[in-house]
Amino acid sequence: MEQIPHWIDGRRTAGESTQTSPVYNPATGEQTGGLLLATPADVDAAVTSASAAAATWRASSLAARTSVLFAFRELVHQHTDDFAALITAEHGKVLSDAAGELARGLENVDFACGVSNLLKGDFSEQASTGVDVYSIRQPVGVVAGITPFNFPMMVPLWMCANAIACGNAFILKPSEKDPSASLLLAQLWKEAGLPDGVFTVLQGDKVAVDGLLTDPRVDAISFVGSTPIAQYIYETGTKAGKRVQALGGAKNHMMVLPDADLDVAADAAVSAAYGSAGERCMAISVVVAVGSVADPLVEAIGRRLPDLKIGPGNESTSEMGPLVSAAHRDKVVDYIDRGEKDGATVVVDGREGRTDEGFFLGVTLLDNVQPDNIAYTDEIFGPVLAVVRVDTFDEGMALINSHKFANGTAIFTRDGGAARRFQFEVEVGMVGVNVPIPVPVGYYSFGGWKASLFGDTHMYGPEGINFYTRRKVVTSRWPDPGSSSVDLGFPTNA
Numbered sequence: 001m002e003q004i005p006h007w008i009d010g011r012r013t014a015g016e017s018t019q020t021s022p023v024y025n026p027a028t029g030e031q032t033g034g035l036l037l038a039t040p041a042d043v044d045a046a047v048t049s050a051s052a053a054a055a056t057w058r059a060s061s062l063a064a065r066t067s068v069l070f071a072f073r074e075l076v077h078q079h080t081d082d083f084a085a086l087i088t089a090e091h092g093k094v095l096s097d098a099a100g101e102l103a104r105g106l107e108n109v110d111f112a113c114g115v116s117n118l119l120k121g122d123f124s125e126q127a128s129t130g131v132d133v134y135s136i137r138q139p140v141g142v143v144a145g146i147t148p149f150n151f152p153m154m155v156p157l158w159m160c161a162n163a164i165a166c167g168n169a170f171i172l173k174p175s176e177k178d179p180s181a182s183l184l185l186a187q188l189w190k191e192a193g194l195p196d197g198v199f200t201v202l203q204g205d206k207v208a209v210d211g212l213l214t215d216p217r218v219d220a221i222s223f224v225g226s227t228p229i230a231q232y233i234y235e236t237g238t239k240a241g242k243r244v245q246a247l248g249g250a251k252n253h254m255m256v257l258p259d260a261d262l263d264v265a266a267d268a269a270v271s272a273a274y275g276s277a278g279e280r281c282m283a284i285s286v287v288v289a290v291g292s293v294a295d296p297l298v299e300a301i302g303r304r305l306p307d308l309k310i311g312p313g314n315e316s317t318s319e320m321g322p323l324v325s326a327a328h329r330d331k332v333v334d335y336i337d338r339g340e341k342d343g344a345t346v347v348v349d350g351r352e353g354r355t356d357e358g359f360f361l362g363v364t365l366l367d368n369v370q371p372d373n374i375a376y377t378d379e380i381f382g383p384v385l386a387v388v389r390v391d392t393f394d395e396g397m398a399l400i401n402s403h404k405f406a407n408g409t410a411i412f413t414r415d416g417g418a419a420r421r422f423q424f425e426v427e428v429g430m431v432g433v434n435v436p437i438p439v440p441v442g443y444y445s446f447g448g449w450k451a452s453l454f455g456d457t458h459m460y461g462p463e464g465i466n467f468y469t470r471r472k473v474v475t476s477r478w479p480d481p482g483s484s485s486v487d488l489g490f491p492t493n494a
């Protein structure tokens with residue numbers, strides 16, 4: 001059984017770890033590896049290495065950093081198939097989806113390649129007589145990224161590309177469920193010329209996370225995962241004086257107005273609800289069907305579901321793979337049971353597609369879901385789509401705005417005025433107009449509102465550069481020594 005190690009100081013190492021956590025192939029249900037779980041001594045070794053590296057990396061020239069980023073970008077491109085195979089083997093998603101997450105992740109490397117432009121400061125000449133004022137951005141120091149299972153490459157790339165470009169040392173604590181892609185990532189950073197210690201992988205669970213949260217040498221934490229853990233990370237990290245951005249869970253609504261193109265809306269709902277088995281933070285999990293569109297829309301969605309091909313992620317015919325673990329699959333089944341008990345109509349029942357070999361589940365469509373149904377209130381994070389019927393746009397808007405999660409949402413309509421109103425009034429961080437999964441491109445920033453985000457900084461793009469740098473303002477004068485005198489008055493500008 002392969003033991004999956006850490007990457008500290010530019011090499012694979014088992015460190016002091018003795019405990020392991022099982023890693024599975026979700027398509028077969030077999031254990032394929034044992035993840036070495038970091039001890040406090042391993043956390044110390046990782047942070048010690050990163051601290052030393054941060055001190056020299058911050059002094060590297062922008063030209064040197066940019067050339068590492070370009071080389072890294074090229075290497076990741078060359079290894080697309082290797083990454084996709086690693087992701088599919090441990091996560092279960094289909095290969096094309098795994099390659100897709102890599103492509104979206106690489107947008108952040110593209111963006112970070114422009115770091116020399118992004119770090120430009122401001123300069124005001126002659127702010128006062130003979131005085132110039134300018135601002136500079138400096139790295140924060142050692143920054144850690146704690147990431148979820150559902151995007152083992154894209155989410156680490158959201159963080160590490162910008163963090164490293166800005167001159168920080170980055171410690172990745174990947175999900176224990178699919179940790180192997182992170183080691184290939186580390187190897188490619190090294191091949192690209194990144195000095196040892198600037199990128200570290202610390203494998204582990206709560207022990208590793210708590211070590212990073214409390215070590216005073218760690219300056220900032222980026223987190224993506226479920227809401228309860230995001231809140232814990234935010235509260236613990238900020239209490240320890242760190243900068244923290246923590247992205248949480250989601251329940252993404254897609255409102256469909258009666259004037260929407262029915263086939264476009266049904267195709268979008270099916271793709272966005274069941275892609276990656278619904279294990280996407282931007283998956284559509286609720287369709288809000290307005291007025292007369294409900295009956296034909298439910299029929300159109302239901303008609304598409306028998307055609308979906310569910311199978312192992314590494315088979316080219318598969319469109320949807322298994323869920324990540326047996327425990328998660330069982331949790332999703334439990335939600336379907338409870339949703340039905342709470343009064344939902346089961347139009348298509350994915351429980352019939354549950355298998356003993358591998359962690360497969362079929363797709364489920366629930367209709368007539370009421371706002372107090374547990375299948376509506378909770379994030380299920382599986383291939384389950386709930387339809388809530390409302391009479392009006394206003395009723396749908398009130399429903400969306402009263403949900404505790406506010407990550408992404410979308411409207412499907414041919415009415416520009418309604419779409420404009422939706423964008424203006426909806427209290428959600430990322431909005432799609434006839435786009436079901438509106439993940440912003442790498443030169444914007446990603447983040448939800450309410451219980452989907454703790455902290456005030458969204459991830460990647462311009463806000464990522466803000467998060468990974470500290471601003472400094474310099475006021476400078478080169479006086480003529482002959483004109484110097486003592487003056488106890490408060491300095492004013494003239």
Ligand code: NAD
Nearest residue numbers: 147148149174175206209224225226229247248249250281
């Ligand atoms: P999770 O919260 O269980 O785990 C995320 C990370 O936190 C992992 O690295 C894990 O090891 C660590 N962790 C787990 N429990 C911990 C604890 N008690 N103390 C300290 N650390 C702990 O999330 P997950 O199941 O891996 O991922 C799915 C969740 O992530 C979903 O809720 C999904 O919506 C969310 N997610 C959100 C976004 C977003 O951008 N908002 C993106 C992807 C995933």
